[in-house]
Amino acid sequence: MRMDKKIRMKARKVEFFYGTTQILHGIDLDIFENNVTAIIGPSGCGKSTFIRLLNRMHELVPSARLKGEITLDGKSITSADVDPVEIRRKVGMVFQKPNPFPKSIFENVAYGLEVNGVKDRHFIEDRVVSSLKKAALWQEVEKRLHDSALSLSGGQQQRLCIARCLAIEPEVILFDEPCASLDPISTHKVEELILELKKDYTIVIVTHNMQQAARVSDHTGFFYMGKLVEFGRTEDMFTRPREKRTEDYITGRFG
Amino acid sequence: MQRRHKEKLIELIFLFNGVLVVLVLAGIFLLLLKNALPAFKEVSVVHFLTKPIWNPDAYDQATYGLLPMLVSTLMVTLGSLVVAIPLGVGTAAYLSDVASPRVREIAKPVVEILAGIPSVVVGFLGIVLLGPVISKLTGSYNGLNALNGSILLAVMALPTIISLSEDALASVPRAYEEASLALGANRWETVLRVKIPAAASGILAACMLGMGRAIGETMTVLMATGNAAEFPRSFLGPVKTMTSTIAIELGEVAYYTTHFHMLFAVGLMLFIITFIINLCADMIFHRHTRGLA
Known part of the structure; x- marks a missing residue:
């Protein structure tokens, strides 16, 4: 048995509600450093809801209510006195649909730095270039940094969103079905990128695609109807699932 | 069949x-x-567009210069925009991003109802309420001046600006907002740096429609701006706008005289100006809605 790595984030007894509807029931889950943790499950199982708790994006919905605790490096991120803005600087997010701002490519990547108080233009320029390189987009946009980000293809836009997220150097990156609207080639590029990024970052990815979870992740959690049915190392889960429902889902019998 | x-x-x-x-x-x-057109048989277009005096009743030589009233109209209109745009866009941002849904549901219709206040009532408030205040603060004679008109017109343009700007802000895709917040921006930065720029063309169109309203408004400025037939000197002096001039003089002018035809020429200019403004607003607005589709 390989030694498990350090745990960066922990969810303990997480219950989540929209108004009076309970979405998540008693979730306990660990996220390991420099690992990719995949969250899989059928539509409506609460996996996207769960990942949004990890950087408190759920608070955008006024009726959202959370019980239990989520920690980052042992410190609670969910208690009321923690500023969500601080958490989001440490826990970045890439969304399902590429959502670059209607600004230039450069401005998109620089935005996160600027709102976080960076004033030094040289620093910003260097960081924009290095982030685009890390996101494997530099070669394609090198000569058109000041073109609108909306002129890029869907796959390029998604890698731009990843670069934008990398620019503020988060510690954990959340991917919410990052390939859902991409073609197979772009999907492949994003997956390669995720494998590359896990050397420096801790990654959580929600995906509908079982093969994708098998390809990129080290740990997998299977959500079903708001419960975490099974959590474990990806290879174990895909070869010897402990739960009948997990097996049914990953072999395609439902979902 | x-x-x-x-x-x-x-x-x-x-x-x-x-x-x-x-x-x-x-x-x-x-x-x-x-x-x-008949006016220009007697008076040249150059005279009309360049003479700095409008004095149709002069004893020796009547002059029909558009400039004093054009400048008056522009002063009052631009003055109103200086007041109305920051206030209107700020209110729109508040309604779309800060106010609770409950407050928004009540406040937005109320703002839209403001548009229905008859202009004569607004002008009345200008005379009895705003005039004395301005007079006291600035020491001007009766407070009926360009400043007074600007403020009143701002009040009248506000509903248009607020309502349409709020629509523009509300139609900014939620994904932009989420992206900004996820990068560690706070709400204020998100509104200022992402939402308002993304809604810029809609907001601009809203301001231009508000401006169209202000330029064409007659009764309010007629009541509140003092109507002195002289070249406007400052915001604290009385002005006579294009609309007021037509409203005041057309009732008393002898038909089919040069003066009569000249008033139509002023009306034509006003028509052309508002037409161009509305056309621009419309074009910007359509580019905005297409851009988001």
Whole structure:
């Protein structure tokens, strides 16, 4: 048995509600450093809801209510006195649909730095270039940094969103079905990128695609109807699932 | 068979309505043009556009310079925009991003109802309420001046600006907002740096429609700006706008005189200015809605 790595984030007894509807029931889950943790499950199982708790994006919905605790490096991120803005600087997010701002490519990547108080233009320029390189987009946009980000293809836009997220150097990156609207080639590029990024970052990815979870992740959690049915190392889960429902889902019998 | 005739009839009724509106608009334009043109037999266009004095009743030589009232109109209008745009866009941002849904549901209709206040009532407030205040603060004679008109027009343009800007902000895709917040921006930065720029063309169109409203407004400025027939010198002095001039003088002028035709020429200018502004607003607005689709 390989030694498990350090745990960066922990969810303990997480219950989540929209108004009076309970979405998540008693979730306990660990996220390991420099690992990719995949969250899989059928539509409506609460996996996207769960990942949004990890950087408190759920608070955008006024009726959202959370019980239990989520920690980052042992410190609670969910208690009321923690500023969500601080958490989001440490826990970045890439969304399902590429959502670059209607600004230039450069401005998109620089935005996160600027709102976080960076004033030094040289620093910003260097960081924009290095982030685009890390996101494997530099070669394609090198000569058109000041073109609108909306002129890029869907796959390029998604890698731009990843670069934008990398620019503020988060510690954990959340991917919410990052390939859902991409073609197979772009999907492949994003997956390669995720494998590359896990050397420096801790990654959580929600995906509908079982093969994708098998390809990129080290740990997998299977959500079903708001419960975490099974959590474990990806290879174990895909070869010897402990739960009948997990097996049914990953072999395609439902979902 | 019966049904097809009915369809045809309904189609014709709608066609008739559409054509009628266009005809009325064209008719107004032609009427203005027909009545304005004879003026330029006696007075040159250059005289009309460059003379700094409007004095149709002069004893020796009547002058018909558009400039004093054009400048007055622009002063009052731009003055109103300086007040209305920051206030209106700020209110729109508050309604779309800060206010709870409950507050928004109540506040937005209330703001829109403001647009229904008769202009004569607003002008009345200008005379009895705003005038004395301005007079006291600035020491001007009665407070009926360009500043007074600007503030009143701002109040009248606000509903348009707030309502349409709020629509523009609300139609900014939620994904932009989420992206910004996920990068560690706070709400304020998100509104200022992402939402307002993304909604810029809609907000601009809203401001231009508000401006169109302000330029064409007559009764309020007539009551509140003092109407001195002189070249405007400052915001604290009385001004006489294009609309007020027409409203005041057309009732007393002898028909078919140069003065009479000149007033139509002023009306024509006003028509052209508002037409261009509305056209620009419309074009910007359509680019905005297309851009988001």
